[in-house]
Amino acid sequence: MKKEMAKNEEEWKNKLTPEQYAVLRGKGTEAPFSGKLLHEKKAGTYNCAACGQALFSSDAKFDSGTGWPSFDQALPGSVREISDNEYGTRRTEIVCSRCNSHLGHVFPDGPTATGKRYCLNSVCLDLEEGPKP
Secondary structure: OOOOOOOOHHHHHHHOOHHHHHHHHOOOOOOOOOOOOOOOOOOEEEEEOOOOOEEEEHHHEEOOOOOOOEEOOOOOOOEEEEEEOHHHOOEEEEEEOOOOOEEEEEEOOOOOOOOOEEEEOHHHEEEEEOOOO
C-alpha cells in the first residue's frame, strides 16, 4: 500500500475535472447508467482517478444491473470502509486508502462467494489495460 497523499482542496480542484471533484472530493454520485466504465470488459486494473492507486482487478467486476460499475472484492489494502448514515439509511462508504477520495459504497448483497457489491462511480476510476494484478 502506498503512503497517504496530502493535497489541499485547491490542488484537487486543479487536478480533477469538475465532475471528478464533485464525486471524489464532494462525495457526489454520477447518474446511473451514465458512466464510461459501466459496460467495460477489457482486462486490467481499475485505479483511483485522483491518485492512481490500484483498487480493483477486472476479474472482480460484474454487472449488478444497478447502473454503476460493480466489483465483488477490492485489492488488499486499497480501500477503507467508513460508516455512512446520511439520508436516513445505513450504508458503508468506500474511500481510496491512499488519498481518501470517495469512490462509492459497498453493500452486503453481492452474488459471488464474497457476498459483497462494491458499487463505484465510473468517474472515480481509470482502467489500466493489461495483465490483471
